[in-house]
Amino acid sequence: SYCAALATAQREARLASGERIEVFANIGSVADAEEAVRLGAEGSGLVRTEFLFLDRAEPPSEAEQAEIYAAIIESFGDRPVSIRTLDIGADKPAPYLPLAKEDNPALGVRGIRVGLRYPELLAGQMRAILRGAGGRTAHIMAPMVSSAGEFAQLRAMLDRVLAETGHAAPVRLGAMVETPASALIAGTLAREADFLSVGTNDLTQYTLAADRTNSDLARDLDALHPAVTRLVGIAAEGCRAHGRMLGICGGAAGDPLAAAVLVGLGARELSVSAARVPEIKQWLSALTLEQCRAAAEAALAAASAEEARGELGRLLGRAE
């Protein structure tokens, strides 16, 4: 029940077999952060920073950004908070960026591609995140990474910022896995990145070639499509090979059947919408790692998302 879920909510999330799974929240404002902590989030695996950059004539100053990042980070106390760098493109209006109109904005200059074209904007955001983190470990991650070269440029930019600012506290730099390309080369990315985090919303969109904003396709956009599951499995393998942590921050992490599969594939951090934190914590506490691994096997072997859901429902005793 919801009350039982709230009671478990403030406890550390563990599987019934004892393994620690961190249940984090995705947030997009200071108010979200406070709500997430109240609901038992153990950190944030995704702070969407677009809210700071859209619908205004000038980009936010580093001081303004730093103040908001600090407020978000402080709401979580000692718990980790991963701040995602700007993920905008031609479909989101930022008047101060002269982005050309595109026929296919989802396949255009967006995410890290924007940041690398406007390096002062991205470097400024990095400086603001470091200031916001102060003496705590800063976790910075970039959206829509699709090649090792992009990640190398990101790392070089961070190194330059660290050298110029003399920032001395620890910094972890991660890449989001949101494209089939990044899932397939996750092992290569994991060599250079401190962590990877799968964005299942975009990964599903790009794998299935189905626009996530097209309501006509909503039914088909299921992260339990075996093609998506296999890509997450490859990403998990790449992380394991290099001893890196794999997190999940797309909507699938908050879907109970998919959450079991993701844990079975190797994810140890699930970042979900704040409202789903209590339920996901409680759900995980009833599952063993063995069950999650069996769930992953079943999902990998399924012929379709529908078949995967049917099989998982039977296996995990949960009709959806």
Ligand code: PEP
């Ligand atoms: C995702 O793509 O799964 C993700 C977490 O990022 P966003 O939803 O902000 O694109």
Ligand code: MG
């Ligand atoms: Mg995304």
